[in-house]
Structures are given as structure tokens and as C-alpha cells.
Amino acid sequence: MFRQWLTLVIIVLVYIPVAIDATVLHVASPTLSAELATSSNELLWIIDIYSLVMAGMVLPMGALGDRIGFKRLLLTGSGIFGLASLLAAFSGSAGQLIAARALLATGAAMIVPATLAGIRTTFTHAAQRNMALGVWAAVGSGGAAFGPLIGGWLLAHFHWGAVFLINAPIVLLVMMLTARFVPPQQGRRQQPLNLAQAFMLIAAILLLVWSAKTAIKGSVATWGVAAAFSVGGILLMAFVRQQLAASVPMIDLRLFAQRIILSGVVMAVTAMIALVGFELLMAQELQFVHGFTPFAAGIFMLPVMLASGFSGPIAAILVSRLGLRQVAAGGMALSAVSFLGLSVTNFATQQTQAWILMALLGFSAASALLASTAAIMAAAPKEKAASAGAIETMGYELGAGLGIALFGLILTRSFSTSITLPGGLSSEQAAQASSSIGEAFQLAQRLSLPTSGEVISAAKSAFITSHSVALATAGALLLLLAFGVWFSLAGLDKTVSRVEPDGDRG
Known part of the structure; x- marks a missing residue:
């Protein structure tokens, strides 16, 4: 019994930095822009390469775990994750940091299936296994939710590399504990890796x-x-x-032929796009425009983190009472309302309104995530449950990566078209200042007064405009999606009622 719970402690310990690293850089974007002189494109790649690489690697790494046993996979993934953390912490350029983050994602893609396999293997009794899975899920959602806050605190006290450097001692401790206390497993050599x-x-x-x-x-x-x-x-x-x-x-694409599963995947991807993209945009506006420190920006965004982290039990009750269709469509619609409200909110003078709307966004988007999980697992045949779960996992990671990419694209395009620069700049300087607010601030540092102040003022004004455009666009798209989800999930509750007596719902 002691070894079971010690194994869970080890699993949770290594899963914490994996979850945090998905969002820890959201408040670090202005710091990275200044320290590494990154372009807006490089900055987006630094942040979203982690989720995009994980989306493609997590499934074959799970197969590798079946082949060699979760202990070996956990040790290998932890070693790669620790090495990549050191490389990221001491990166001297944007290219080096992007490569280190890609390697970091490869290690994380090994760790995640290893932790799940460890729980399934170690806890043979259903009640204990469910409790362990609950702890695992809480760590994952909590780590991702509080990543910006943790990143902000580290940036307030240390060099930006500290957000990666803290992983090294955790990984080293996990590897020593795993080697000493976790029993080896017999792998299946015939398992294909793909x-x-x-x-x-x-x-x-x-x-x-x-x-x-x-x-x-x-x-x-x-x-x-x-x-x-x-x-x-x-x-x-x-x-x-x-x-x-x-x-x-590797992925059973035939499952997408089922309308309900396809709708569930779309909801999962969209909800992650909304949460992750919003956090990135907010972190930049609070710091670049309103002068917040990274930690203060993390504190300001606390409502969306808390609401998304604690929405699970409430959303589960709503699903059981109202039905998946209502919660799914309602979650998307409320997220749309939140974005539309935030697009016309002044974060400097309307903080209470901003906090209420952010809490509504966190709760509604997380509720849509829960509804997407229930929809996918309710509609999937029993023998396809693992494939459906794999598709859902990929949907989460793709949504996180695409959220940064899509919001970044809308923001970049709107910023370039809305900025009004002062006269006297060369064509090269004007092109740099029009690329992003980070590059405009980099240019301003090399200019003399009063031109530097005028460039900063123009960049702030353009960013506020482009931020509003991005949020309003997202709100309109989510509203359309809410209608689509309402019609696509018609009859879903009947499907759920058919599978519930057998206990097949995930």
C-alpha cells in the first residue's frame, strides 16, 4: 500500500512541471521580447511549439510505454525533460529556445502517458484508481491554470530562465525516486510505435x-x-x-464519421483555443500597455484561472441535470458573451467588470471542455474508448497550440493595419514598429525623444484596438459555433442514456 501511494507522489511530482510549462510563458512574452529581441513570429513559436509537438508525439510515446514499460518511459522522458529545461534556461537566442521547447515537449509527451500507465498499473482497485486519477487530473488542470501566476512570480524575482531551471531539481529527484522505488514492468515487444x-x-x-x-x-x-x-x-x-x-x-479517423464525436473534438479544440489564446493576449496588454509586472499580470488574470480550475464539479452537476447538449452549447455561448464583453472593456478603469467577465469565460470554456469529454466518451463504442480518449488528448494539445497561433495571427494583422506612426522613421523602422508591440518597444529604445515616446504611444493605441478586434472576432465565431453545437448534438442525451447503465461513460 505504501509503495502504491509513493508511486502516485512520484507521478504527481513529475507531472507538475509538465502541466505548468504549457502556460508558464504566457506572462513572459514581453520579457522574452526584450531579452532575446524576438520578432512577433518567433515569440509565437517559442510559446506554441510545446503544444504542437506534444499533439503529434503523445500517441506514439504511449505505444512506446506499452513496449518498454512505464518505468523506463518515465525515466527516459524525465531525463529528456530535464535536459531540455537546462537548454531552455540558458538559451541565447529565439531559435535555441524554440528548439529547446520542442525537445521539452518530446520529454513531456513521454511523461504524460507514463504517468497514466503508472496509475493504471499500480492501483488495481477501482476506488483507489479513481482517487489517484482525480489527483492526477487536478494537478494537470491546476498546473496549467496557475502557470501564468507561477511564471509571473519567478520573473518578478529571477532571470527569465528560472521558469525552466526549476524543473531540473524536480526531475532529478523524480528519477532517483523512480529508480529506487518504482517496480519494473514487462513490456510488449510486439507493440507498434508509428x-x-x-x-x-x-x-x-x-x-x-x-x-x-x-x-x-x-x-x-x-x-x-x-x-x-x-x-x-x-x-x-x-x-x-x-x-x-x-x-x-495511430488515430482511428473513422470515429470522426460519428457526428457527436466530431462535435466533441471541435468543442475541445475551440475551448482550448479560447482559454490559451485569451491568456496570451491579456498578458501582453497588461504588461506592454498598462505597465503591469509579470506577477501583477498573473494576479489580474486569477479569476479565469480559478473559475476554470474549479468549474469541474459544478459543470458535472449541470450536465447530469440539464444534459450535455445544453451545457455544451451554453458553455460556448457564454464564452462568446465573455469575449464580446471583454472586447469593449477598459482594463485600466473597469477592473471589476473585467474580472467578472474573465470568471465567466473560465467557467464556461472549462464547462465546454467537460461536455466535449462526455460527448466523445458517450458516443464512442466500448472497444474504441482508448482511441476516442487519444483523439480527445490530441484535441486539447492542438487547441492550445492553435489558440496561440490563431489569436496571434488576428492580433498581428490588426496591429499592422491600425498603427499610426510618427513621421521621420525610415521604411525599415516603420516596418519593425508595425510588426508587433514588442518590436515597436525594441525600436523605441534606440530612438531619441520625443520620437521614442510617440512610437510607444502609437503601439499601445494600436494594440488596444487590435486586442479588441481579436476578442470580438473570437466572440462572434464562438457564437456561431454555439448554434452549430446545439444542432449537431441533437439526440445526444438519448445516446448517453443508452450507455449509462453499462457504465461506459468516461
Whole structure:
């Protein structure tokens, strides 16, 4: 019994930095922009490469765990995660940090399935296993929710590299405890890994996202963007064809033929896009425009973190009483209302209104996430439950990565078109100042007064405008999605009632 709970402590200990690292850099974007002189495109890649790589790697790493046992996978993933943390902490350029974050995601993609497999293997009694899974889920959601706050506190007291450096002693302790106390497991050598398919999916995602970002910036010739987009599209189509033809696919794409599962995945991706994208935009406005410190920005965003972290029990009650369709569509609609309200809120003078709307956003988006999970698991056949869960996990990670990318694209485009710069700047200086608020601030540091002040003032005004455009656009899209979800989930509660007596709901 002691070894069981010690194993859970080890699992929770290593899962904490993995969860935190998904969001810890949200409040660090202004600091990274100044310290590493990053462009807006580089800054987005630094933040969202973690989720995008994890989305493609988590499934084959789970298969690797089945092949070698979760103990070996946990040790390997922890070692890679610790090494990548050190490389990230001491990165001297944006390119080095992006590469380190990609390696960090690879280690995290090993750790997550290893922790789940460890719980399933260690806890044989259902009641104890459910309790352990509850602790695991709380750590994951809590770590991601409070990542910006933790990052802000570290940045207030230490160099930005400290947000990664703190991982090293945790990982070292976990590896020693795992090697000493966690029993070895017998792997299944016949388990296929599908690593080539995973790399194909990652390459397709990154090429498509890069094409979209670069097309907005206009920094690469049109033929180069078109070529990258075409290659990404071809790789994605090849991946889909492989999955449909494989006897043991990495992702069972046939599940998407079920309208309810497709709707659930769309909800999961959209809810994560809303939460993650909003946190990134808020962190930049609070610091660049209103002069908040990273820690103060994290404190200001606490309502959305608390509401999303503690919405689970309330949302579960609402689902059981009102039904999944009502909670799913209602969650999307309330998220839309929150975004539309926040788009016209002055965060300097209407703080109470901002906090109420952020709490509503956190609760409604997290409720939609719970509804998406219930929808997917209710509609999936019993023998396809693992595949459905894998698709849901990928939806979460893709949503986190795409949230940064999509909000960043809207913000960049609106910022470039709305900024009104003072006269006297060269074409190169005007292009830099129009790229992003971070690059405008970098330029202002090299200019003399009063031009530097005028550039900063113009950048702040343009960012407020572009932030409102991004939030209003997101709100309108979420409102349309709420209507789509309402119609697509018609009859879902009947499906749930059919599977509930067998206890098949996830």
C-alpha cells in the first residue's frame, strides 16, 4: 500500500512541471521580447511549439510505454525533460529556445502517458484508481491554470530562465525516486510505435501553421509560402490515408464519421483555443500597455484561472441535470458573451467588470471542455474508448497550440493595419514598429525623444484596438459555433442514456 501511494507522489511530482510549462510563458512574452529581441513570429513559436509537438508525439510515446514499460518511459522522458529545461534556461537566442521547447515537449509527451500507465498499473482497485486519477487530473488542470501566476512570480524575482531551471531539481529527484522505488514492468515487444507517422503529422502541422503565420507577415515570397503550405497539405493527406489503411492506426479517423464525436473534438479544440489564446493576449496588454509586472499580470488574470480550475464539479452537476447538449452549447455561448464583453472593456478603469467577465469565460470554456469529454466518451463504442480518449488528448494539445497561433495571427494583422506612426522613421523602422508591440518597444529604445515616446504611444493605441478586434472576432465565431453545437448534438442525451447503465461513460 505504501509503495502504491509513493508511486502516485512520484507521478504527481513529475507531472507538475509538465502541466505548468504549457502556460508558464504566457506572462513572459514581453520579457522574452526584450531579452532575446524576438520578432512577433518567433515569440509565437517559442510559446506554441510545446503544444504542437506534444499533439503529434503523445500517441506514439504511449505505444512506446506499452513496449518498454512505464518505468523506463518515465525515466527516459524525465531525463529528456530535464535536459531540455537546462537548454531552455540558458538559451541565447529565439531559435535555441524554440528548439529547446520542442525537445521539452518530446520529454513531456513521454511523461504524460507514463504517468497514466503508472496509475493504471499500480492501483488495481477501482476506488483507489479513481482517487489517484482525480489527483492526477487536478494537478494537470491546476498546473496549467496557475502557470501564468507561477511564471509571473519567478520573473518578478529571477532571470527569465528560472521558469525552466526549476524543473531540473524536480526531475532529478523524480528519477532517483523512480529508480529506487518504482517496480519494473514487462513490456510488449510486439507493440507498434508509428514514430514515422507521428513525425509526418508534426511536420504537416508545423508547415501549415508556419505558412499561415508567414503569409500574414509577408516576410517570405509568395511562392515559398505556397510551397510550404502544399507540402504540409500533402503530408497531412498522406497521414490520413495511412491511418485509414492501417490495421492498427495511430488515430482511428473513422470515429470522426460519428457526428457527436466530431462535435466533441471541435468543442475541445475551440475551448482550448479560447482559454490559451485569451491568456496570451491579456498578458501582453497588461504588461506592454498598462505597465503591469509579470506577477501583477498573473494576479489580474486569477479569476479565469480559478473559475476554470474549479468549474469541474459544478459543470458535472449541470450536465447530469440539464444534459450535455445544453451545457455544451451554453458553455460556448457564454464564452462568446465573455469575449464580446471583454472586447469593449477598459482594463485600466473597469477592473471589476473585467474580472467578472474573465470568471465567466473560465467557467464556461472549462464547462465546454467537460461536455466535449462526455460527448466523445458517450458516443464512442466500448472497444474504441482508448482511441476516442487519444483523439480527445490530441484535441486539447492542438487547441492550445492553435489558440496561440490563431489569436496571434488576428492580433498581428490588426496591429499592422491600425498603427499610426510618427513621421521621420525610415521604411525599415516603420516596418519593425508595425510588426508587433514588442518590436515597436525594441525600436523605441534606440530612438531619441520625443520620437521614442510617440512610437510607444502609437503601439499601445494600436494594440488596444487590435486586442479588441481579436476578442470580438473570437466572440462572434464562438457564437456561431454555439448554434452549430446545439444542432449537431441533437439526440445526444438519448445516446448517453443508452450507455449509462453499462457504465461506459468516461
